[in-house]
Amino acid sequence: MKRAELTQALNALESSPSAPEELRGLLRELQRHQLELEVQNRELQEAQQALEESRNRYMELYDFAPMACVSLDANGCIRDLNLTGANLLGQNRSYLQGLPFTPFVDPTHVGRFFGHLRQCIDGETVSTELRLRIARKQVEVRLVSAPLDDSGSQERMCRTAILDITELRQMQVRLSLAERLAAVGTLAAGIAHEVNNPLAFLMGSLGLATHALRAPAPPSVDPELLAVARHHTGVAQALEALTHAREGAERIQDIVKDLGTFARPSASQERSVDVEQVMELALKMAMVEIRHRAHVVRDYTPVPQVVADSVRLGQVFLNLLVNAAQAIPEGMASRHEIRVRLRASNENVFVHIQDTGAGIAPDILEHVFDPFFTTKQLGQGLGLGLAISHSLVSQMNGGITVDSAPGRGSTFTVRLPAAPAARPLPVPSPPTPPSLSLQRGRILIVDDERSFGRTLRLMLMDLHEVTYTPSAKEALGWIREGQRYDAILCDLMMAEVTGRQFHDALQEQSPEQALRFIFMTGGAYTPSSREFVERLTLPLIHKPFRRETLDALLVPLLARA
Incomplete structure (x- = not known):
């Protein structure tokens, strides 16, 4: 019954004297309920519309x-x-x-x-x-x-x-590299000191060798006797001086290699790593900061290898060691120490780096791993060292904590997962190294560093027929004209034509000669050259190198001549 009909019936009943009072009351009650139902229906429709609008908004938020x-x-x-x-x-x-x-x-x-x-x-x-x-x-x-x-x-x-999080990871890599380079920059003055010491006696030894071979003859000595004596004495002194010079050059080479390890960006490569070996390398790098502030105490116990990236773990240790050194004032090295402890549990290896510095106040301690938080003066750090160290250790499924208080120094603890124990294999007797039987061959040297190229030619020409050119284009022309070489020593990074471009051109022109390449590099500086080195199958030798190292690479090439 519609509302109008119900109202009309109700009015008719009320005006009719014969309608029972109960029926008229019932009709009034029905009218009231109908009104309530209409109100509820209108509210339900409004609620349904609001729900639909809300659902549409949710779907838009969800989709976009x-x-x-x-x-x-x-x-x-x-x-x-x-x-x-x-x-x-x-x-x-x-x-x-x-x-x-x-x-x-x-x-x-x-x-x-x-x-x-x-x-x-x-x-x-x-x-x-x-x-x-x-x-x-x-x-x-x-x-x-x-x-x-x-x-x-x-x-x-x-x-x-x-x-x-691709961009975030790329940013972290860039920040990590920036902090790594900042750490190397912090050590630059000390590294210069480390290089200058061996460089000084290298130059001095070369001077002694030159003087021994060119010493003027005293006028009162028989010329023939003097010539014999000078030959034996001068050669002996020169050889001794040159031996010292070589030792100095090797020390410089080691320092440069260690610097390259920390400055070179690399993709994460987790494998079994010897913690003690990585720590010793970091100590060598940090010693220029440590030696005037504290003495190092090594408290090592045998620990298993860990699953980590050795370069990034080295950066973590270097950051912690430099921080420990900088917490100690200069000039009191005998009174302070930096103690490095290695411990192991069933599943983890723990590295503790403890210093006797000033310590860290409680209100600062809770922020030490925050990015860009630093108490150092402007220009002395980016405030990223500990934050990046924390991130790197976390990526290696480890953890890093600190315990410190003013007046009692600080202890940073690095926890790393131990590598699964490998079953011991029988150790074979070391084979007797074969003696190098180096045949005479025709060798081409291509290097735009003329001093190095000429020196290498002089070093090899006692046994081989050696040709040198600073131009890869000239070398290609010689091979195009029919010249053939048993080995081609080529620098990877050259200004006009790179070693990679030279090799690519040679593969099209003379594939057999392209197989006789030995690349030389003082460091792969560009991303493309670094990628090329990582997938290189041909021999690669790093400058500077010893004659024996080069001879070992020449043997198989000259044997195929």
Whole structure:
């Protein structure tokens, strides 16, 4: 009955004297309930409209959220995802629904992905970092997953937010390199001191050798007798002086090699690492900061190897050692110490670096691992050393903590996961090294550093027929005209034509000669040359090098001549 009809019937009943009072009351009650139902219906319609609007807003927020969202089932298949997720994976959303997620995961991280998924399906909210491969491009992401509570379904699901952290990781690499170079810059004056010492006696020894061979003859001595005496005495003195000069050059070479280890950027390469060996290298680098402030106490116990990246672990140790040294005033080295302890538990290795410096106040202690936090004066640091160290150790599945108080120094503890114990293998008797039987050959040297090229030619021409040119174009011309060489020594980095370009051209012109290459390098400076060196299959020798090292590379080439 409509409202108008009900009102009309009610009025008719009320005006009719024969209508029972009870019936008229019932009609009035029905009218009241109808009014209430109309109000409730209007409220329900408004609530439904608001709910629909809210749902639409949610779907817009979900679809266009700045992070990718994916719903995964227990098998790792995509049940639902937002538009941001589809854009990240580079496919249409309808095409992706129902497909497994694993084809987008880097093969080396598939196990980590399933472990993460299993924890989420079991009811945990978990987070992990993975590498995805999308359209032949690597994307670093962080997955944050929570169980999806759907009471209408018995199937277990998880909702996963995918955050693209590729740029963040690249920024961390750049900051890490900046801090590493800042650490090397901090040590620059001390490194100059370390280089100048061997350089001084290298130059002095070369001077002695020159003087011994060119000493003027006293006028009162028989010329023939003097010539014999000068020959034996001068040669002996020259050989002794040159031996000292060589020792000085080797010390400089070691220092430069250590500097290169810390300044060179590298991709993370985790493997079994000897902690003591990495620590000793870091101590050598930090000693220029330490020696005027404290003496080093090594408290080592046998520890297993750890799973880490040796270069990045070395950077962590260097940062901690330099910080420890700079917490101690100069000039009182006999009263202060930096103690380095190595300890191990069942699953971890612990490295403790303890100093007797001023210590850290409690209000500062809680911020020491914050990026850009520093108590040093302007220009003495970026405030990134400890933050980057903390990040690097975390990436190696370890941890770093500090214990300090004013007046009692500081102790930084690095925890690293021990490498799985390998079964001991029988140690064979060391083979007797074969004696080098170096045949005479035709050798071409290509290096735009003329002094080095001429020196190398002089070094080899006692046994070989040696040709030198600073121009790769000239060398290509000789080979094009028919010249053939048993070995080609070529510098990797040259100004006009690089060693790589020379080799590429030679592969087209004379493939057999291209197989006789030995690359020489003083350091691969450009990203492309560094990448070339990493996948190089031909011999590579690093400058400076010994004659015996070069001879070992020449033997197989000259044997095929």
